[in-house]
Amino acid sequence: MRRGVAQLGRALGSGPRGRRFKSGRPDHELLFKGEAKTDQKRIPLFEGLLSFLKEKRLPMHIPGHKGGSGAPLTLKEFLGENVFRLDLTEIAPLDHLLTPRGIIKEALDLATQAFGTDQTFFVVNGTTGCILAMIFSSVTEGDEIIISRASHRSAIGGLILSGAFPRYLPSKFSWECGFSFPNNLEEVKAALERYPKAKAIFLTSPNYYGVTQDSYSIVKICHEHGLPVLVDEAHGAHFIFHESFPPSALKAKADLVAQSAHKTLSSLTQSSLLHYNKGIIDLHRLQSALLILQTTSPSYLLTVSLDASRWQMVNYGREIWQKAIDLAEYARAELNRIEGLKCLGEEDISKVGDFYLDPMKLTINFKESGISGREAEKMLRKEGVEVELSDPWNVLCLVSTGDTWESIDRLVQAMRRVKQTNGKAPKELRDLEGSTLPGIPEQVLTPREAFQAPHRLIPLKDAVGKISSEIVAPYPPGIPVLCPGEKIEEEVVSYLWKIIRIGLVIHGLEGEGEEKWIRIVA
Numbered sequence: 236m237r238r239g240v241a242q243l244g245r246a247l248g249s250g251p252r253g254r255r256f257k258s259g260r261p262d263h264e265l266l267f268k269g270e271a272k273t274d275q276k277r278i279p280l281f282e283g284l285l286s287f288l289k290e291k292r293l294p295m296h297i298p299g300h301k302g303g304s305g306a307p308l309t310l311k312e313f314l315g316e317n318v319f320r321l322d323l324t325e326i327a328p329l330d331h332l333l334t335p336r337g338i339i340k341e342a343l344d345l346a347t348q349a350f351g352t353d354q355t356f357f358v359v360n361g362t363t364g365c366i367l368a369m370i371f372s373s374v375t376e377g378d379e380i381i382i383s384r385a386s387h388r389s390a391i392g393g394l395i396l397s398g399a400f401p402r403y404l405p406s407k408f409s410w411e412c413g414f415s416f417p418n419n420l421e422e423v424k425a426a427l428e429r430y431p432k433a434k435a436i437f438l439t440s441p442n443y444y445g446v447t448q449d450s451y452s453i454v455k456i457c458h459e460h461g462l463p464v465l466v467d468e469a470h471g472a473h474f475i476f477h478e479s480f481p482p483s484a485l486k487a488k489a490d491l492v493a494q495s496a497h498k499t500l501s502s503l504t505q506s507s508l509l510h511y512n513k514g515i516i517d518l519h520r521l522q523s524a525l526l527i528l529q530t531t532s533p534s535y536l537l538t539v540s541l542d543a544s545r546w547q548m549v550n551y552g553r554e555i556w557q558k559a560i561d562l563a564e565y566a567r568a569e570l571n572r573i574e575g576l577k578c579l580g581e582e583d584i585s586k587v588g589d590f591y592l593d594p595m596k597l598t599i600n601f602k603e604s605g606i607s608g609r610e611a612e613k614m615l616r617k618e619g620v621e622v623e624l625s626d627p628w629n630v631l632c633l634v635s636t637g638d639t640w641e642s643i644d645r646l647v648q649a650m651r652r653v654k655q656t657n658g659k660a661p662k663e664l665r666d667l668e669g670s671t672l673p674g675i676p677e678q679v680l681t682p683r684e685a686f687q688a689p690h691r692l693i694p695l696k697d698a699v700g701k702i703s704s705e706i707v708a709p710y711p712p713g714i715p716v717l718c719p720g721e722k723i724e725e726e727v728v729s730y731l732w733k734i735i736r737i738g739l740v741i742h743g744l745e746g747e748g749e750e751k752w753i754r755i756v757a
């Protein structure tokens with residue numbers, strides 16, 4: 236990684252060293268001839284922008300900061316001038332993200348080749364944008380779609396946009412690990428039999444904690460049923476770059492795969508990849524959805540970071556991931572030496588089923604330590620460590636290509652200071668452990684109908700029998716107990732009261748303490 240960043244920095248500084256890129260020529264016209272198609276050593280989008288900058292054209296166009304001249308000084312001093320210089324807009328020579336024919340097309344061709352897909356798209360509003368486009372383009376009003384209940388909230392957004400009717404796949408929650416698992420082959424097979432009219436299936440793998448389902452057999456059986464497979468692989472953009480990582484849905488030829496390159500690769504926040512494999516999904520509809528859902532002013536900083544990230548991964552990925560894997564293994568071993576802590580490994584995951592674990596995710600379980608994951612997060616904050624997330628049982632840390640022996644040692648030292656060993660899980664966890672999660676409620680309206688209907692806020696105590704207009708998700712399990720358009724059953728309300736009394740978090744309810752309100756279809 237260090238090498239990659241250094242090269243980018245040097246090239247951005249222009250001058251003769253910038254010429255290390257084959258196309259470091261001042262004449263940008265030469266860049267638009269598709270030369271880059273298979274040359275993974277190139278970063279065509281970056282090269283094209285640098286060539287353009289070298290021409291020092293008079294910018295009588297947006298953005299208003301005009302290469303940084305009009306930028307707030309404090310920000311410019313901190314960010315440096317080059318950030319503003321590269322923050323160009325889509326003027327003709329610089330191509331268009333949504334209808335690419337020049338340097339963006341060349342960058343996309345290289346990404347398509349690198350990820351082994353039929354077409355890869357750069358998306359500038361995250362995997363949220365990818366998921367909206369995936370669902371919006373593959374199902375339409377009234378179509379049934381099989382969808383993992385533990386999906387990211389953008390999947391519900393996709394249902395609202397498309398008007399589709401969800402057939403939720405229940406998610407298995409492990410009290411042992413403290414999180415839900417991706418849906419497996421048996422669950423998918425059962426859903427295919429139960430919902431023969433379904434037009435698509437949407438799955439999430441890996442989950443936030445890096446637990447991954449092998450998509451091969453799932454994709455195979457869904458394709459035998461003529462069903463396109465849409466996969467939220469937000470946390471798995473690195474999978475294809477090292478053999479120690481879990482298998483990617485890309486290798487299984489899932490029809491559409493969304494990856495947050497910004498989460499596990501090194502591109503800038505918000506930049507994601509949407510991968511298309513031909514067969515069932517209409518490419519034109521997918522492109523139209525991306526046109527509808529994305530800004531007409533995509534940031535070149537984001538797209539260039541995707542192009543450079545692809546270049547870094549293809550040319551140096553194996554080497555830099557090997558180093559990161561070594562660090563993660565060292566961290567796992569050291570954390571497991573701390574009494575009372577357990578850093579989850581494949582042996583823990585395999586007790587739940589046949590799953591893979593991304594070694595870069597460190598799920599540190601505090602169950603035996605006498606403090607909750609949430610408390611541990613706060614204590615780590617006092618030690619100067621910010622974690623990815625915490626839940627009642629765990630804190631989750633991400634190791635990436637940006638880590639060093641020093642950063643890992645710092646984490647381990649902080650964790651040593653944080654852990655406590657009175658060997659008794661906190662009361663709220665003991666109260667919750669083993670609870671039966673409510674079943675999936677009756678779908679009375681589609682999420683779109685529920686979204687479009689008038690809404691009203693009522694006390695939770697009066698909610699039984701009404702229709703939810705929101706996603707309501709208690710943590711744990713982090714899986715929604717209500718989604719838009721579902722009937723609010725007694726079972727769900729009782730579970731919510733239990734969570735409220737224990738004092739755990741519920742997303743989607745309003746109000747303080749036990750004064751809780753819920754938004755319903757009026």
Ligand SMILES: Cc1ncc(COP(=O)(O)O)c(C=O)c1O
Binds near residue numbers: 470
């Ligand atoms: C499983 C999953 N899918 C999708 C997303 C959305 O990704 P992005 O932040 O790139 O929009 C997230 C974000 O955390 C996620 O965890």
